[in-house]
Amino acid sequence: MKRLAIAATAALALATAAQADTKIGMITTLSGGGSHLGIDVRDGFMLAIAQSGRTDIEVMIEDDARKPDVAKTISDKFVQRDNVDILTGIIWSNLAMAVVPSVTRGGTFYISPNAGPSPLAGAMCNENYFNVAWQNNDLHAAMGAYMKDAGVEKPFILAPNYPAGTDALTGFKSTFGEPEREIFTQLGQTDYAAEIAQIRASGADSVFFFLPGGMGISFMKQYAASGVDLPVYGPAFSFDEVILGAVGDAALGVFNTSQWAYDLDNPTNAAFVESFRAEYGRTPTLYASQGFDTANLILSALEVAEPSDADAFRAALEAANFDSVRGDFAFNSNHHPVQDILVRQVVAGDGKPTNQLVGVAVEDHRDAYAAECNM
Amino acid sequence: MPLSLIIEQALNGLQLGVTLFLMASGLTLVFGVMGLINLAHGSLYMVGAFVTAWVSASVGSFWIGLGAGIMAAAAVGALVEVAVIRRLYARDHLDQVLATFALILIFSEGTRWLFGSQPLWLDVPDLLSGAVTLPGGSPYPVFRLAIIAMGALVALGLYLMISRTRLGMRIRAGEADREMIGALGVDIATLYTLVFALGAALAGLAGAMVGALQSVQVGMGEPVLILAFVVIVIGGIGSVKGALIGAILVGVTDTMGRILLPSAFGLFMDASSATAVGSALASMLIYLLMALVLALKPQGLFPVHARA
Structure with a gap:
């Protein structure tokens, strides 16, 4: 079922590649001892994209195998060859530190569904970097x-x-x-x-x-x-x-x-947990909830502006005008969540x-x- | 530092040493008898672990899984020897390293293709789960003790086989003079396949035992392989006795270093930098040990002299 869904999504992405308006590159960990984190982020993310019904979004997914050099190579490829508008997906903070600073300085948006290393929240913060999950501490x-x-x-x-x-x-x-x-x-x-x-x-x-x-x-x-x-x-x-x-x-x-629990009582969360179980046959982890929220944040901003209009798109992301599975959700001044x-x-x-x-x-x-x- | 911690860490070191010995003995035999550097030894370790995990999960018995894992590793070892390795004996070491490195890639991708890239989890059998109380008063996991006991048995068995049996005599003769035992009518090709399969079975056994303790995943063999090479360099290439002593030396040095160095640096540094410096130095410790041994005894602790 899961494979089928991914294949379908991939086929959909291929079929619509020609007229895709928004390209999202996902670098995440799909192999080795850390793979279930990346798999859940991916599955949560793709569930939200599928539920949005939008066919003008192309998501490219690559496995970094928890290696910083591999993540860096993939990000260079996504940014330079594929011209993605938005990057996301990195699980591990050492990989995020290798990829995020240069990507965001270069003007590409990076929306983190997981890693939130302290330098990126403080001294090295960037207007194009958003963290939907948490700051590491x-x-x-x-x-x-x-x-x-x-x-x-x-x-x-x-x-x-x-x-x-x-x-x-x-x-x-x-x-x-x-x-x-x-x-x-x-x-x-x-x-x-x-x-x-x-x-x-x-x-x-x-x-x-x-x-x-x-x-x-x-x-x-x-x-x-x-x-x-x-x-x-x-x-x-x-x-x-x-x-x-x-x-x-x-x-x-x-x-x-x-920051989230699958039995947290709000309608968005109940619908998310139910649809995730129906789609993938397992209970979502917090990583899946983060992937889901990340995708919905991006979708909410895309309703307002295109990533090519960077200032408007950034303002739309900052507004965080989406229904989070966590209930209340807002961004702090450094683009990190304020949450329970x-x-x-x-x-x-x-x-x-x-x-x-x-x-x-x-x-x-x-x-x-x-x-x-x-x- | 309490005595019970020292005892427990010594046992942990012994357990790591025994695991390394299972890997290193096969590696050193293959090198000693056939003059072959086999980088793919770690893949045989991985094969043993994966087959054990898979069969245990399907049959529901760890022991059947373990038997299947060892046999699968031996069979894969024999197959690889006949198909690939046999062509490499006459070549120089660079060709051997290249070909066996290619085998690592093939095995890793093949395993990922068959079993997926998520780790498998192998449970310790009920008989060996839980902990026993050590003489010092602290509990210790039974399964780790079982690994130590099994390693001791394997070491004894290898010693008896090499010193007392005809096969062992041929192995020793093969180390001493390859052409002469061929001339004496020993079927060298079969002997090589046997030795290679034996080494593979030991690697598979190590993989299965460690897999139950930790996790079974693609690429699990390579870190152990590096340590096993350190072991055979310290012990003297080709010497099984050297592999045993070297493995225990490396295992104990590594485990003891990981607790003693940070506390030693803690005597004159603040806690967090002592932890950082201590653990950084601890991970280098076995390589320092190797450098020291090589400086004093360039042939390793128990050199095999016959190689001209």
Whole structure:
């Protein structure tokens, strides 16, 4: 079904290529340990495009395999050969840092459905760069505040050593204060025995980890087998539906922060979750919701102006005049979201654990870097 | 630093070392006996992991999957030897590297084509899941202990095979003088295929065990292959004993370095730069070890002398 839909979309895109008015290039991760993030962003994005019924939009999709050099090559091709109007899709912040600055300086719009590294929100911000998801620190900062309130005193915190990993721990510490111990792991690492041994020996009272994609699956499986029974916390990236499906009951009861939940009660979201399940046969992750919102933001701006009229199109994007699956949504002065950060808990679901919305951690959260941004 | 952490990390190092030994022993045998540099050894590791994951998922038994994975790796190894590798023995190392690198690309794309590019997840069998309490008082995963035990068994089995059996005698003779054992009437072609398949089976075994611990994905073999090359260079190319000692040295150095260096730098630096410098240096540590060994003993720790 999914393949069929993609093939149909692709065929549609081909058929309409000749008269396509708007070209969108999507660079995302479709292979390797981080692939389910890119697949969900793509599927959410393409669902919104299909629902819009517009045939004058051509979306070109390429796999970056989580390699910065590959992402850079694809972006050069999209911008120079294909003359795309808008780029989107990058999952990983190290790839975003390799691609986004030169692309936006060159006048192409980049709308991020995921990666939100701190330099792009602050000192290196650009009028052509928009982030629909979050600034990297956001969910971690909310979890730091939540854990402080919950009475956690000595967390052991870990994240991969790449821009989003350092942003994650910076964000956590900005609200929690100093943890018992912090360590960085390698991006894409699959064996966490050494880290788990240190967690056991550290005397910490809890673990906060940011390990998106396959890294989270490997860590949770090995953590569950290790016999360490400290409570774990994290952002939604460490506990998305795909990770929970692979990890199983080991994650039951865990609290995590997210800007979206599939059981968030608003009509746009209910319709999105239902149509996504019908189209792809699975529950969307937060990445799918971000892809969906990204596409709808672009569609809303295209109603008002063409990307060739850059100032008008930018103003239309800034207005964010679309129905977000998150409910309220607005852009801050640095083109990053102002939004509520929610708390979810992992509960037993239909055959595998799932996330349940339990409350709001921070209302109308704004990221910490807007003041540094001069557009 | 508590003793229990040291013990646990030593075990982790041993487990990594044993995994590397399974890879390195095949690599070193193939190089020692046939004089062939086989970059595609990591692909056989990947084949073992994928077949194990796939068969386990379809049959529902890890053990049947493991058997199938090992046999598939051996069969693929034998097939590759007959079809491709056999033509490379007489060529120089550059040709061998080029051809086996091409095999990596073929295997990676082929696997992606067959199984898709998303990782597969292989669950640890129930018998070996959970943790046991170590003498120091801290729990340790049973499956990692099982990997160590299995590696020890393989090492013992290889030792007995090479020192006590006719096949082993021929392997040693092949290392010493290839032309002479041919002249003595040993079927060299079959011997080579056998040795290659044996190395492939060991790589497949390593892939299956590590796959259950981590994840099964395209390209999983190459990082391990690089470490396995470091191991055989340290141990002395062609020496199985060297591969064992080298693998454990590399495994323990790597794992211990990852915890000891950041804490050591923490004594005179602030925490975050100590973590950064310590982990950067820790990832270089095994290469420093290799450089040190090569400076002191250019032939590796246990050189095989016969090669003229």
